[in-house]
Structure formats: structure tokens, C-alpha cells
Amino acid sequence: MLYEPAPAWVVEASLPEVRPGPPLLIFDDQRRIDEGRLWTYADRAVRIDNPQMLTAIGTIQAGWLPDKGDLIVHRVSIVRNGSVIDVLGQGAKFEILRRERQLEQRMIDGSRTATLAVPGLRVGDVLRVSYTISLSDQALDKEVQATAVLPSAPTEAKFGRVRMSWPADADIKWTATQSVSVPEPVVRDGFATLELKVPLAEAPPMPDDAPLRYRMPPLLQVGTFADWPEVSRVMAPLFATEGTIAPGSPIAREVERIEAAHARPLERAVAALRVVQDEIAYMLNGMEGGNYIPQSPQQTWDMRYGDCKAKTLLLLAMLREMGIDAEAVTVSSSIGDAIPGMLPMPGAFDHVIVHAVIDGEDFWLDGTNYGASMDVVREVPDFHYALPLRLAGADLMPMLQRPQQAYDQVGKITFDHRAGLDVPALFEAEWTLTGGNAARYRAVIGQTADDQTQHYIQDFARGELGDGQVYDGQLTYDEASNTATIRVKGLMTSPWEWDRGVGTRKFGLATQSVQFRPDRARAAWRDIPVAVPGPYSEDNEITVLLPESAKPYAIEGKPSFDAEIAKIRLHRAAALAGGRLTISDRASWPGGEIAPAEVAAERQKAARFGNSQLVLRAPADAQRRYEAASRQDRKRFTPIEAAYARLIEREPDDLDIYRGRAQFRAATWDWQGAMADLDTVIDREGNADDYLMRAALRTEAGTLEDALADAEKAWELEPSLTAAFALADILPYFDRADEAISMLEEQAGNAEQQRAIAMAVSELEAQLGRKEEGLDRIDDLLAQRPNDPDMLNAKCWYQATWNFRAEELADLCTQAVEKAVFSPPVLDSRAMGYYRLGRYADALKDLEAALAVSPELAPALFMRGVVKREMGNREGENDIREALARQPSLERLYARYGIKAG
Incomplete structure (x- = not known):
């Protein structure tokens, strides 16, 4: 690291007026190519506008590669009120950090970082820093390459430029991406100079599904390479393999072992690839020219680590030793589809792999990947283009995608709903993963504690099935096939949804995630291809075990199809038989692009195909948790109880499992078991x-003093509105309704919560005999929200239950029903009104309609029994008994209204 003035070729920028304007006052990026060396000059001036900027910018950092050049600092200054403070002149020096910045990612590039916490910097100052970095790459001889990002709006700078220069007689190529207009170089004093003012105008918007080359930031590139073949010729000698495997060496013996074990060339290639992937750890060694120059195969074998270059050279040497036609190719792992539009230079690439031709077929072998096998060896990485490194030179080679020979993931999943559709469901699943997907889990086995492994399994299962709890999870790896298998058994909240008494269940199928609605309405977008995800494929076999039913289940949506939309291949076959639904669901995303000329046709095909959602619909008599038989005989819940027991056995300190089991038991009327949890x-x-929750259970069990104690403890722990409502429900049974009113009136909340408080208070006032006051509260709320169906229903219910102003009930309650469109609770309210008016047939009609849609409504069931009893129908007693079995507190509640259970 040096402290020197700026090179003579630098054209220094003048500091603009400090205010007003953007805080970035100078963005100056100047580069010079000369005698096989690249010089990069950077000058930045930033106004420190706030403490956050002071923290973010107050420490300067500059990195460089000492084996390739120098860091030369020219200026660190503070401009304050028009005066310049020379920070370096006052003795401040940079500290050089030698720690590798990316060591955690197993990368050693030999870089150094110079840092300086600028002394005395204040808010309001302008910090100006300028330095030059020189670079000459050992691997490129006299060849030079330079790429500068061209800042664009909304980035702002008072002064900004990117400037590149080189000897006028040098054979230099240049280009700018994204159709940026570049002026012709100006020649002066023997040097040609390109200069662009930045920031550029903001780039036009691009669709999110456009290939990356359309969405990249603009770049200015300058280099000495004539074309891609020259890049190929310059890089090829670095991957020469002749003489790299000595006879009788460990590598030679490994080659002999592979040849003896495998007869076919492709099997040998896969075996060699597995050795490089599995037995050579990844570590980038970029020191001593190593960013382009690979270490020898023997070094890689001895050290048992290497980067992509080292792994590629070792694999290449082994394959050639076996007589397999193979070569090194450079690729870009991040901007592959943009490579053809780039200036030819090695810097366009960031990765190197092996291209082999076996029996006339192309294979792309990546030693830094994992999971090689005969099943996945034909897969084409999503790099788009490769540059073969040949002594004779080569042009870019498209890496054309082809159908995968094996699925990345194969799943076999069983959901068990036989205990009922509205109770937790059991699941059992097995997934087999191949290739890189499998390799991620191979590292978990034996290298993490068992509880960590279980977390991996739990997270994977939740990602595939949704929220659930695994009580038995296993992760295994088959070394022979390089596949990972995850097996789980667990419990999940019921995925069934209920609307007007109809139960439906949806599925997260791979074929349902396919949509093709690219936006190409803008004229400027019509010639832009659509990028297709992939390559990736999965195959799932799903079985759903269903409760017994006299009536059949039904499938809605698309049960079966074979289709291809936007190159994505889809298959589904679903069938119902013998109390089970089986689904075979496969999807393959090929990667690549849809050409502009094909977009409209593929979009129309997708539109004709329509929604691929699959829905399972339950019959009206499907088994539900509230059925009387469930309380009398809990055998069908035994598997669920066993699952909770396993969960508790695995995680005895996880109180949420106890809470979950308590909710399940409470919902299935095992109140004693729920309270024990x-x-x-x-x-x-x-x-x-x-x-x-325990207070609610104790209320149903009739132990009101214990329920009150629990509600008071909840209020003590967290004086919330929920706790206040709970107390307000219990206190009247102890002649403390006035106390409940006072407590509720002290509560704050939003408008909706305040309405709930007012209605609760009106109920308490009615219990105290102040029915007129209670109704006035509801009328005040209704005046604020005229014709609101919820408020109309509240008024209907209040007047009907308390038999107050009964002459208004017919019109009032009918208005509530009409405004609510269709709602079982509102029908229940009107039924109570009809009951008070003695219109029992009308009341029964509303109650039957409400229960047909929501058969779990115990209050409606209770009132149906009461109405039937009034009509002389003895079956009413059965309804009353069943309702009280579900919700015993109804007897006390309706007794307040003068309606007796017996």
C-alpha cells in the first residue's frame, strides 16, 4: 500500500457546490490500460447529512490483491465550511486487515482490505477520498479487461463520470450493454479516451419474467481480447492435463480402481465425478494468481481441497486418463443468458466445469456440486452458455436444456382423516431426493445433533405439507444411488374448510402452481422472451383416507390431465374409491425461454387449460366431532391421542403440545382430559x-367458583379485553353484574371493540332489570351504523331473548335476516323472535335452516328442542339433551331468559 499523488493521466474533478442537491457530490471512475496493466482510479465526495451517514461512511474501506498490484491512496480530506482538512497530512494512516473476508465460505483470494476510521468527521462535513488500484493478472500475460457499472437514476450525483483510456495504437475493443450510447474515443497525447456522464437516465421498466440479460444494469466494458476464441486460447493452457497424473500415483490408482469397477465410459465418468465431489472439499484459493490459475491435480489430491478450477482440472485429468473425451469450459453461474452480449473477456465468467462427450452425447460435470449419479448425470446446469477452453480456440457453446431423466423429488404422502374431518389429521410421508437436493441433507447425517436433525426434518415437512408437528422423523442417505430419504409421521390441524355446512379440502399440488400470464401489453415488451423456471421436477403420490359416509365424496376441479403449458409438463390422475382419494401429481419445469413469437399461443393454451385447482368435497353426513357417538365412544380418536403422546414423549418440555392436545380434547368433549393438560x-x-381456556371449561363443567378464580388470574396476568369479557360472563352468577359493567366501561379499544363492549354491557343491564337502558345502548350503536346487519341482529337477539317489545320482533328480525343475506346466527336470532311471538312453525323453519348449514350450533339445537316441545313433538327432548351434552352452560344461560331446559 502506497501514499502518492494521483497518476498524471487522471483528470481530477473539481468539488461542486456543497449545497443544495444530492449528498453524493463526486462519483469519478477512471481506468487506464497500459502495458498489460489496468489502473483504476476512484474519487468520491459525499456530504454527511445525518448521524446514520456518519456511521455508515465514517470508516473508509478499500480492497486490492497484493499479488497483482498496489493500492495507492492519494487523498483523504474533510471539507468543512469551505476549508479543506488534510486527514492524511495530519498523520492518519490506513490499517491493513489480513483476515480473509469470505473465509466462512471457504474462500481465500489473498485480498487485503485497508480501513480508516476518519478522525474528526462530523455531520455537515464533506468527506472526499481518492485512490488508485493497479492490477496485472499473471494468468493473462499482457491481456487486460475492465468492466465498470454505469450508475443510473434514481441514483443522483452532482458530478459523475466513467472514463476509460488506452494507448491509441493498441488493439482495444469496447462496448456498453443495455443499448447505452457510447461516443467514439477521443485521441490526445497518444491515448484514446472514452468518457460517459453518469448517472444515466433511468432504464425503462422490464417485466419480472424477462430473462436476466434484459434486467441487468448497464455496463461499460473495455478489453484487449479480439473475440471469444482468443479468450479460449489464452485460458486453455491453464487446463492442460498432460503429465499431471504420474504412473503409480494415488490418482492413477484411483483411476485404475474406477476402471476395474465399471465397464461403461459413462459409469466411469460418474464414478470419477463422485470422487471429486465427495472426497475433495471446496475451498477457493485465489492467491498467487489463483483466481485463474488452478493448482495441480496432485496438490488437490494431497490437500483434499480445491476450488472449481482445481476440481475441474483433477476431474479432467482423470477422465482423459480413462480415454474419455473431455474439456474444461468456463460458465457464468449468475448471468449466463447475458454472456453473448458481453465483450469477450475471462471476467464474463465466474465458474469452470467439465464438458464431456460420451457415446456422442454431451455431459456437463460440475466438481463443486454434489449428488452425482447415473440418474442425474444428464441434467444440464442452468448456465445457458459455456466457453470451451481449447488451444485452437472456440466460440460460445449453448447449453441446451433437455428433459430430466429423474425427478428431483419423489413424494409418497398419506393423510388420515378417518377420525373425522374437523379434528387434527394424521399424516405419514416419505420423500426421496436426488442430486443437489439430496446432497444438502447428506451433510446433516452424523454431523449435527439429533435434535438439530429433527429440526431439519420438521422444517422440510412443514415446507411440503404446511403447518404440522412431526412425532417420528427419519433421515437416511443411500451412498450407492446418492439419494436422500426423509420419512415422517405427524399430526396437523384439519385442512378442511366449512361454508354453509359444506366441507371442502384443497391440496398444495405441484401442478397447481403453474400459471402463464406474462405481461407483454406494452409495445416495448412485445419482443422480450419469457424466462421459464427450472430445470426442476417432482412426482407426488397422495392418498387421503376418509371417514365412513353413506353418501359419496366428490372431486371438484380437474381430476385428471396430461398437458404442456409454456414448456412445463403436467400430469395428474385423481380417483375416489373405497373411502380414499388417490392423486398422482407430476410437474417438470424445463428452464429456458419462451420466444416472443410463441408467447401468445402459450398464453391462450394456459387460458384454455384454466384453473387446475383440485378440491375434495365432503357429503353432508360426513363424520364430525360433535356427533353424540364421539362422546360415548372415543375409539376413533385413539390414533390422535397416541400421536399427541408421541409428541409429548419427544418434546416433554414443549408446553404448546399440551395446549394443542387440550384444544383437541375440549373440542371433542373430553373436558377432564383437557383440564388435566x-x-x-x-x-x-x-x-x-x-x-x-380452563375458565371456559370449568364454566361448562359447572364449577363456577373455580372458573371465576381462573378468569381473575388471567386478568391479573394480562388485563386484556378478552379477560374482561370472560369475567363479565361469570360475575353475574355471583350477583356481581354491576361490577362487570364498571369493568367493561373502563376498557379501551377500537370502534369494533367498543361496539362489542357496549353490547356486553347492554346484556348485563338487562340481567339487572334495566332492559330499556340496555336497548338504548344498542339503538345508539344502530344509529351510528343504520341498516348494519350485525347491529340489526344484535337488537333482534336482545329483544327476543329478553322478550322485550315483542311486537317489533317480526319486522326487526326479518330485516336483520334480509340484510345479512344468509347467516345461521341471524336465523337463530329470528327463530327466537318467532318463538316469543308463538310462531313455532316459523321458528322451527329458521332453526332447521341454520342447523342444516351449521349443525355444530348447540344454541340453535337447544332452541329447536324447545320449539318442538312447545309443538307437542317429543323428539324435542332429544335435541335439548344433545345440546346440553355439547354445551351444559346453555341451561343456565337460557334460564335467564325464562326458557327452561326441563
């Missing part, structure tokens, strides 16, 4: 919600 939670670390 809550007792465990509360004894260990209960929160307000735990106490409130």
Missing part, C-alpha cells in the same frame, strides 16, 4: 390464555 401447563408456566 391445562393443569400441567399452568403448573409449569401458564399464561393468561391458559387460565381463560
Whole structure:
């Protein structure tokens, strides 16, 4: 690192007026190519406008490669109120950090970083820093390459330029990407100079699904390479393999072992690739010219690590030793489809792999990847283009995609709903992963603690199935086939949804994620291709076990098809038989592009194909949790109980499992079991919600003093509106309704919460005999929201339950029903109004309609029993008994309204 004035070729920028304008005052990027060396001069001046900028910019950093050149610092200065403070002149020096910045990613590039915390820098100052970095790459001899990013709006700078110069008689090529207009070089004093003012105008918007080459930032590129073949010729000697494997050496013996074990050339190639992938660790060694120059195969074998260059050279040497036609090719792992539009230079690439031709077929072998096998060896990495490194030179070679020979993921999944559609579902699944997908999990086995492995398995299962809990998870790896297998058994919240009494279940199928609606409406976008994801493929076999039913289940949507949309191949076959649904679902994303001329046709094909959603619909008599038989005989819940027991056995300290089991037990009327779980939670670390849930269960069980104690404890832990409502429900049973009113009126909340508070208070006032006051509260709310169906229903319910102003009920409750369109609770309210008016047939009609849609509504079932009883139908007693079995507190609640259970 040196401290010197700027080189003579630099044209120094003058500092613009400090204010007003953007904080970036100078962005100056100047480069010179001369005698096989690249000089890069950077000059930045930034106004420090706030403390955040002071922290972010107050420490200067500059990196360089000492084996290729120097860092030469010219200026570090502070401009304050028009005066210049020379920070370097005051004795400040940079500190050189020798720690590798990317060591955690197993990368050693020999770079150094110079840092300086600028002393005395304040908000309002202008910090100006300028330095030059020289670079001459050992691998390129006298060849030079330079790429500068051209800042564009909305980036702002008062002064900005990118300037490149070189000897006028040198054979230099230049270009700018993204159709940026570049003026002809100006020749002066024997040097040609290109200069662009930046920031450029903001680039026109591009569709998100455009290939990357359309979405890249603009670049200015300058280099000494004539074309891609020259790049190929310059790089080819670095990957010469002649004499790199000595007879009798360990590598030679490994080659002999592979040849003895495998007869076919492709099998030998895969075996060699597996050795390089599995037995040579990845580490980038970019020191001593190593960013382009690979270490020898023997060094790689001895050290057992290497980067992509080292792994490629070792693999290449082994393949050639076996007589397999192979060569090194450079690729870009990030901007592959943009390579043809770049200036020919090695810097366009960031990776090198092996291209082999076996039996006339192209194979692309990446030693830094994992999971090689005969099943995946034909896969084409998504690099788009490769440059073969040949002594005679070569042009870019397209890496054409082809159908995969094996699925990246194969799943076999079973969902067990036989205990009922509205209780937790059991699942059992097995996934087999190939290639790189499998390799990620190979590293987990034996290298992480068991609980960490289980977390990996749990996360994978949730990613595939949604939220659920795994009680038995296994991860295995088959070394022979390079496949990973994940097996799980677990429990998940029921995925069934209910609307107007109809239960439906959707599925997350691979074939459902395919859409093709590219936006090419703008004239400027019509000639832009559409990028297709991939390559990736998966195959899933799904089985859904269903509860017994007299009526059939039904499939809605597309049960079966074979289609290809936007090159994506789709297959589905679904069938219902013998109490189970089976689904075979496969999708393959090929990668690549849809040409502009094909976009309209593919879009029309997708539109004709329509929605590929698959939905399973349950019959009306499908088994539900509230059926009387479930309370009398819980055998069908035994597998769910066993699953919870396994979960607790695995995670005995996870209180959420106890909470989940308590909710399941409460929903299936095992209240004693639910309270036992809550007792465990509360004894260990209960929160307000735990106490409130136990209070609700104790209320149903009739132990009101215990319920009150729990509600009061919840209020003590967290005085929330939920706790206030819980207390307000219990306190009246202890003649403390006035206390409940006072507590509720003290609560704050948004408009909706305030309405809920007002309605709760009106109910309490009615219990205290102040029915007129309670109704006035509801009328005040209704005045604020005229014709609101919720408020109309609240008024209907209030007047009907308390039998207050009964003459208004017919019109009032009918208006509520009409405004609500269709709602079982509103029908229940009107039924109560009809009951008060003695219109029992009308009441029964509304209750039947409400229960047909929401058969779980215990209050409606109770009132149906009451109405039937009034009509002389003895079956009403059965309804009342069933309703009270589901919700015993109804007896106390309706007794307030003067409606007796017996």
C-alpha cells in the first residue's frame, strides 16, 4: 500500500457546490490500460447529512490483491465550511486487515482490505477520498479487461463520470450493454479516451419474467481480447492435463480402481465425478494468481481441497486418463443468458466445469456440486452458455436444456382423516431426493445433533405439507444411488374448510402452481422472451383416507390431465374409491425461454387449460366431532391421542403440545382430559390464555367458583379485553353484574371493540332489570351504523331473548335476516323472535335452516328442542339433551331468559 499523488493521466474533478442537491457530490471512475496493466482510479465526495451517514461512511474501506498490484491512496480530506482538512497530512494512516473476508465460505483470494476510521468527521462535513488500484493478472500475460457499472437514476450525483483510456495504437475493443450510447474515443497525447456522464437516465421498466440479460444494469466494458476464441486460447493452457497424473500415483490408482469397477465410459465418468465431489472439499484459493490459475491435480489430491478450477482440472485429468473425451469450459453461474452480449473477456465468467462427450452425447460435470449419479448425470446446469477452453480456440457453446431423466423429488404422502374431518389429521410421508437436493441433507447425517436433525426434518415437512408437528422423523442417505430419504409421521390441524355446512379440502399440488400470464401489453415488451423456471421436477403420490359416509365424496376441479403449458409438463390422475382419494401429481419445469413469437399461443393454451385447482368435497353426513357417538365412544380418536403422546414423549418440555392436545380434547368433549393438560401447563408456566381456556371449561363443567378464580388470574396476568369479557360472563352468577359493567366501561379499544363492549354491557343491564337502558345502548350503536346487519341482529337477539317489545320482533328480525343475506346466527336470532311471538312453525323453519348449514350450533339445537316441545313433538327432548351434552352452560344461560331446559 502506497501514499502518492494521483497518476498524471487522471483528470481530477473539481468539488461542486456543497449545497443544495444530492449528498453524493463526486462519483469519478477512471481506468487506464497500459502495458498489460489496468489502473483504476476512484474519487468520491459525499456530504454527511445525518448521524446514520456518519456511521455508515465514517470508516473508509478499500480492497486490492497484493499479488497483482498496489493500492495507492492519494487523498483523504474533510471539507468543512469551505476549508479543506488534510486527514492524511495530519498523520492518519490506513490499517491493513489480513483476515480473509469470505473465509466462512471457504474462500481465500489473498485480498487485503485497508480501513480508516476518519478522525474528526462530523455531520455537515464533506468527506472526499481518492485512490488508485493497479492490477496485472499473471494468468493473462499482457491481456487486460475492465468492466465498470454505469450508475443510473434514481441514483443522483452532482458530478459523475466513467472514463476509460488506452494507448491509441493498441488493439482495444469496447462496448456498453443495455443499448447505452457510447461516443467514439477521443485521441490526445497518444491515448484514446472514452468518457460517459453518469448517472444515466433511468432504464425503462422490464417485466419480472424477462430473462436476466434484459434486467441487468448497464455496463461499460473495455478489453484487449479480439473475440471469444482468443479468450479460449489464452485460458486453455491453464487446463492442460498432460503429465499431471504420474504412473503409480494415488490418482492413477484411483483411476485404475474406477476402471476395474465399471465397464461403461459413462459409469466411469460418474464414478470419477463422485470422487471429486465427495472426497475433495471446496475451498477457493485465489492467491498467487489463483483466481485463474488452478493448482495441480496432485496438490488437490494431497490437500483434499480445491476450488472449481482445481476440481475441474483433477476431474479432467482423470477422465482423459480413462480415454474419455473431455474439456474444461468456463460458465457464468449468475448471468449466463447475458454472456453473448458481453465483450469477450475471462471476467464474463465466474465458474469452470467439465464438458464431456460420451457415446456422442454431451455431459456437463460440475466438481463443486454434489449428488452425482447415473440418474442425474444428464441434467444440464442452468448456465445457458459455456466457453470451451481449447488451444485452437472456440466460440460460445449453448447449453441446451433437455428433459430430466429423474425427478428431483419423489413424494409418497398419506393423510388420515378417518377420525373425522374437523379434528387434527394424521399424516405419514416419505420423500426421496436426488442430486443437489439430496446432497444438502447428506451433510446433516452424523454431523449435527439429533435434535438439530429433527429440526431439519420438521422444517422440510412443514415446507411440503404446511403447518404440522412431526412425532417420528427419519433421515437416511443411500451412498450407492446418492439419494436422500426423509420419512415422517405427524399430526396437523384439519385442512378442511366449512361454508354453509359444506366441507371442502384443497391440496398444495405441484401442478397447481403453474400459471402463464406474462405481461407483454406494452409495445416495448412485445419482443422480450419469457424466462421459464427450472430445470426442476417432482412426482407426488397422495392418498387421503376418509371417514365412513353413506353418501359419496366428490372431486371438484380437474381430476385428471396430461398437458404442456409454456414448456412445463403436467400430469395428474385423481380417483375416489373405497373411502380414499388417490392423486398422482407430476410437474417438470424445463428452464429456458419462451420466444416472443410463441408467447401468445402459450398464453391462450394456459387460458384454455384454466384453473387446475383440485378440491375434495365432503357429503353432508360426513363424520364430525360433535356427533353424540364421539362422546360415548372415543375409539376413533385413539390414533390422535397416541400421536399427541408421541409428541409429548419427544418434546416433554414443549408446553404448546399440551395446549394443542387440550384444544383437541375440549373440542371433542373430553373436558377432564383437557383440564388435566391445562393443569400441567399452568403448573409449569401458564399464561393468561391458559387460565381463560380452563375458565371456559370449568364454566361448562359447572364449577363456577373455580372458573371465576381462573378468569381473575388471567386478568391479573394480562388485563386484556378478552379477560374482561370472560369475567363479565361469570360475575353475574355471583350477583356481581354491576361490577362487570364498571369493568367493561373502563376498557379501551377500537370502534369494533367498543361496539362489542357496549353490547356486553347492554346484556348485563338487562340481567339487572334495566332492559330499556340496555336497548338504548344498542339503538345508539344502530344509529351510528343504520341498516348494519350485525347491529340489526344484535337488537333482534336482545329483544327476543329478553322478550322485550315483542311486537317489533317480526319486522326487526326479518330485516336483520334480509340484510345479512344468509347467516345461521341471524336465523337463530329470528327463530327466537318467532318463538316469543308463538310462531313455532316459523321458528322451527329458521332453526332447521341454520342447523342444516351449521349443525355444530348447540344454541340453535337447544332452541329447536324447545320449539318442538312447545309443538307437542317429543323428539324435542332429544335435541335439548344433545345440546346440553355439547354445551351444559346453555341451561343456565337460557334460564335467564325464562326458557327452561326441563
